Amino acid sequence: MQQAVWRDRAFFLSSEAVTMQKLAIYPGTFDPVTYGHIDLIKRAVQLFDRVIVSVANAPQKEVLFSSAERAEMLKAATKGIPRLSIECFDGLLVNYAKRKKAKAMLRGLRMISDFEYEFQMALTNRRLKPEIETIYMMPNEAYCYLSSKLIKEAASLGANLKDFVPRFVERQLKLKLRKA
Numbered sequence: 001m002q003q004a005v006w007r008d009r010a011f012f013l014s015s016e017a018v019t020m021q022k023l024a025i026y027p028g029t030f031d032p033v034t035y036g037h038i039d040l041i042k043r044a045v046q047l048f049d050r051v052i053v054s055v056a057n058a059p060q061k062e063v064l065f066s067s068a069e070r071a072e073m074l075k076a077a078t079k080g081i082p083r084l085s086i087e088c089f090d091g092l093l094v095n096y097a098k099r100k101k102a103k104a105m106l107r108g109l110r111m112i113s114d115f116e117y118e119f120q121m122a123l124t125n126r127r128l129k130p131e132i133e134t135i136y137m138m139p140n141e142a143y144c145y146l147s148s149k150l151i152k153e154a155a156s157l158g159a160n161l162k163d164f165v166p167r168f169v170e171r172q173l174k175l176k177l178r179k180a
C-alpha cells in the first residue's frame with residue numbers, strides 16, 4: 001500500500017515537473033552585450049529551468065548594432081551556458097512574455113539610478129499581466145557601474161575594454177564606430 005502511494009507520488013511529481021518547467025526571459029537592448037549582462041545570465045540559469053535572452057528589435061533608445069548583430073554577439077558570448085537561448089522580439093514585452101509562457105522577466109539592478117525607471121516599468125507590466133513576475137538581480141560588484149552606453153563612449157575614445165566586454169565584442173565595436 002505504502003509502495004503504491006510512493007509510486008503515485010513519484011508519478012505525480014514527474015508529470016508535474018514536465019508541465020512546471022520554469023522559463024524566464026531576460027529582455028533588453030544589449031547594444032552590445034557586456035560582462036554585466038553575462039554575469040546576470042549565469043546567475044539566471046541557476047534559478048530557472050530555461051532562460052531566453054530576448055533582444056528588443058526596436059528598442060526605445062538609439063542603437064549602434066542591428067538586433068541580428070546584437071543577438072549574434074550574445075550567442076557567441078554565452079556559448080556553452082546550458083538551457084539558454086537567444087532570440088529577438090518585437091512589440092509589447094508582456095505580450096511576448098505571455099506567448100513564451102514565461103513565469104518571470106529578469107532585469108538587472110546596478111545603482112540606485114536604475115531603480116525609479118525599473119520600479120515604474122515593473123508595476124506597469126504587473127498591471128498589464130499580473131501573472132508574470134519581474135525579478136531583479138544584482139551583478140557582481142565589479143560590474144555594478146558597467147553599461148553598454150558607457151562602453152560605447154569609452155570605445156569611441158579608444159579605451160581598452162578588456163575588463164568590460166569579450167575581445168570579439170571590443171573588435172566589433174571599434175569596427176562599427178570606425179564606419180559610423
Ligand code: ADP
Pocket residue numbers: 027028029030031034035036037040059106107108109110114138139143144145146147148
Ligand atoms: P535596456 O535597454 O532594456 O535597459 P540593456 O541592454 O541596457 O537594456 O540592459 C538589459 C538589462 O540588463 C537591464 O535590466 C539592465 O539593468 C541590465 N544590465 C545592464 N548592464 C548591467 C550590468 N552591468 N549589471 C547588471 N545588469 C545590467
